[in-house]
Amino acid sequence: MTETIQTWRQRIDNARAEGLAAREYFICFTEPKQDRLAVQRHLGIHLEYQRDLEKRGIIVAAGPLSDEKGEEWTGKGMIVYRAKDIAEARKIADADPMHRDGVRTYKIIPWLMNEGSFTLSVKIAAQKIEYA
Template identity: 45%
Template sequence: MSKRVEANKVIESSGNSLRMQLYVVTSVATSLESLQQNLVEHRAYLRELEDKNVLFGAGPLLTDDGQYFEGDGLLIYRASSVEEAKKIAQADPMHTSGARTFTIRPWLLNDGKITIQVTLSEPQRSLI
C-alpha cells in the first residue's frame, strides 16, 4: 500500500471504540544459543513489567506453519510514547545482551474482547 493516512484521522474514524494506544515490539533473534542464555533474566524482566502493569502481552512467535520456534518474540507495552516504549525494550535482557534486536510500532487497539478470570484461592490467572 503506497498511500498513507494521518494517525489522527484513523483515531477520529474509530468512533466509540476503546482506542487504547499500545506499542508492539517485534523482537528478532540473533542466535538461539544467546537466547537460551538470557531466557531466565528475560522472563524475570517480563514479570516485573507485568507487576508494574506495563506489559499487555508477550510470547514467542512460531513459524508460519506453527511447527517451529526460531527465537523471535512479540511484546505489547502500555506506554505514554514511542520513546518510553523504546526505553522499556532497551532494558530487556534479550536486547541488552544482543540476543535479539527489536522494532517498535504504535498500535491503536480498537476491537476485540478480553475476559479475565481470577481464582482468589489460587495464585493463578486465566484468559478465556
C-alpha cells in the first residue's frame, strides 16, 4: 500500500473537511539587513505602515522577537498577514519601508491556523476592551 503526501492545498481542504478552522495566514519573519540603529531610524515610518495595515484588516499580529533566552532584542520581528495568496503577502511585505529601503530582509511562510482561542472583555462603562 502506497501512502501519498498531501499538497498544501489538499491539507487545507482536508482540515476544512475535518471541521477545523483552516484559516490560511502568511507569517513574515523579518530580520535586520543593516545595523540596529538603521532599524531604529526606520521604526517610525515602519510603524505608520503597520498601523495602516492593521486599520485595513491586513495584519493579524505583529511585533519584535527576542533572543532564545528572552533577554535581548535581536532586531528581528514577525508579522502575520491576511492575504489571498503568498504573492499578495510578498507585495505587502515589499511595500514595508523597512524592506523597501533595504534595512530589513524577510521570509514569508504560509501558515494554516487550525486551532486556538482568545478571550475578549468589553467594559462598557469604562469604555475599555481587553483581550488575552
